[in-house]
Amino acid sequence: MRRDVFQAIADPTRREIINMLAKKELNLNAVADNFSISRPAISKHIKILTECGLVVIKQQGRERYCRAELKKLKEVAEWTERYKEFWNQKLDALGSFLENEQAK
Template structure:
């Protein structure tokens, strides 16, 4: 079964593995040392990351080294960018509305305060 990059980043352990591998290639034992899960569980996470194209595994002697392939995350960036634009527009409109509401609210408060002052002076 071919998985997609969104399945890979859905799991916090896999996100942490991607972060580690973005710094430098590591063998499976070095990756497993950073987690409180079994080495077979780490291997399963690596397999999923490999199926998604986020990690490449290279055999060096008896060791299997994992390398991050971060260019695959562009799919996530492209997808989230559409929603960033959408939410930026919505939040900008909300900010404008609140600023206008606050300005009109200050005007109302000033009018009320002026009425109270004028009533006291009568």
């Protein structure tokens, strides 16, 4: 199944994994050590992040190292930017309405 970036970042555990890997490349055990859930659960989260292109896994000897591939988050940033403009306009209109109501 091909997943998209929005599915991947919907889960708080996956967001935290991305945050960790954005700072430093880690092996799977080091990632799992930061969570109170099972290693198989972390592996599943890593698999989802890999399927959507947010994490790349590199084999070095017996270890598998994960690194964040943050270019894919640009898609999310562009999508949210459209709605930022929309909500700014709506909130500005609400502010004007409330000011007019208070002036009455």
